[in-house]
Amino acid sequence: MDSSLRSHYPTQEAPHRALQCSDILHEIFQHLYSLRFGEAKHLQYTLAQTARVSKLFSQHALDFLWKEIPSERTALNILPSFKAICEPIRSDQLMETWWPSVAMLEQWTYVRIFHSRSVDISCVLKFVLSQSIGREPTLDELDRLRQYTVRVRKVFLREKDQRNTRSQTIRHILGLLGEPLFPNLVSLVWENFEATCESTVVEILSCIATATLRHLRLNHFSSSPQQDEFERALLAASSILISKSPDIRHVELRGTSWNVSYAAPLISSLKALDVLSLYPPVHPQQAIALLEAGHDMTSLSLNLLSYHPTEAWPSSRICFRNLHRLCVTGDPLVVSRILGTSEWPAVRILKAIIIKANKSSPPQHKMLQCLESIARAFSNSLWQVSLATRFTSDMTLKQILWPLRDLHLLRVIDINLPKVPPCSSNDFRETGFAWPKLEEFHLTGIWTPDFDQGLQAVLELASVCPQLCIVNLPAMRLVPASELNTYNLSSHGLEHVYFHGSLRDKPYNDDFGPDEMWQLAILFESIFPKLQLGESCTPKGKSLQQDWKRLLEDMSSVRRRECNS
Incomplete structure (x- = not known):
């Protein structure tokens, strides 16, 4: 173990208390030294680099850890031959201009960067936590890792994989364990999906996607994305998921700069899809293309804040016969239009965030029209309504309640x-x-x-x-x-x-x-x-x-x- 991190492992007394504690993670956090590396919430992300491979914990305590940390970083680092390295970065170095040497990169499989601001906001403590692979694991260590991977239910892919190190590591471990890497995987969350090229998507999903996968979330936050490359990556993901994970029931698309119509082939091919969440602001024309592809879903979330009320509304009219839950965010006129131009015969739960794109209060007459459109659209079906809105100073509570x-x-x-x-x-x-x-x-x-x-x-x-x-x-x-x-x-x-x-x-x-x-x-x-x-x-x-x-x-x-x- 690297001596620089030894002080961050639980003390010798930790195993005894940990075995008596119902919340093993909470017990571990009590022994993490938080002053050096910033706030405690940042240290929670480093749990995989500390307590997981500690010899201080018994097999019983490790069982608790395996159940409570269902993440990619745990699976990649459960082996004792994976050790944590701390590489500090001087405060006068800019992250954009700093990069480790080639010799260091050859050993690294994984890079994570944290930022912690002190009282002086100009002083930023930056450091990199990385992993290195040492010797080849023994049979006992492989069996230990295999016991963990069958427990994994949720995987996060968060950091940008600029050097293609993640896919290499995953393929390396897959060669040791056999396919699939996580046979009981239920949820996959892919952050920074826009930074992933088509070949990397194919490599990683081929190793991770399983028939048990039910939830997929793709985050796309690039402000100036290369849309062609992004579309190819999304299509590549679609083809693999359709073949290896046909029973996905919940798809979330989050972030900015989306053209959500790129996801239409995936949505239309997932016959078991129940829930679709579109958290990026989308244009109605793109949304309609996606909604037509998944019109049999039971739950839908839409963010229409990017659509200006004066723009022409698509002529398509969709009947959501099986939709039970609807969440919609947008200008009151836009919300009124989408409710009035489609059919919602089975909706039981409605959550509406009625607000202008600039966060200002909608005009009173538009607000009242929106509430009336809600009443007309769901008068024969709605059981639960949740409204969040701003209002002008001359509105009363009775005016808000009366249309309902x-x-x-x-x-x-x-x-x-x-x-x-x-x-x-x-x-x-x-x-x-x-x-x-x-x-x-x-x-x-x-x-x-x-x-x-x-x-x-x-x-x-x-x-x-x-x-x-x-x-x-x-x-x-x-x-x-x-x-x-x-x-x-x-x-x-x-x-x-x-x-x-x-x-x-x-x-x-x-x-x-x-x-x-x-x-x-x-x-x-x-x-x-x-x-x-x-x-x-x-x-x-x-x-x-x-x-x-x-x-x-x-x-x-x-x-x-x-x-x-």
């Missing part, structure tokens, strides 16, 4: 706004009448004194939604029980209520005495006997408002007293 009344089958409503607009608690009851099957209602955003009627809003929703289980609102204020309209509610099945106030929030009413709090707790306990009282944060980790925590504590006391009586 046509979605009578809704079970989950999730609305994420930068700031909650003006509203009244009665708005929730008026719109809630349209959702008799509603189970969850989430309204998140920065709260202001314009919205502090949370307790009454919960009662308004519960009074018209008998199946309501979860309510998530921005804020509330303590009010005497006598001021609340309970609509004669009793023993409602509501289980979770969250008011995600700021950590710095202060009670609205410092004079709200213990007797008033106790009466309010008795009232809410009688109305919502199934309410969970021990929660301190929302499902997304936000702290609950202090006044709500106080009320929950008193409700807990009421419940204990009733149980003891």
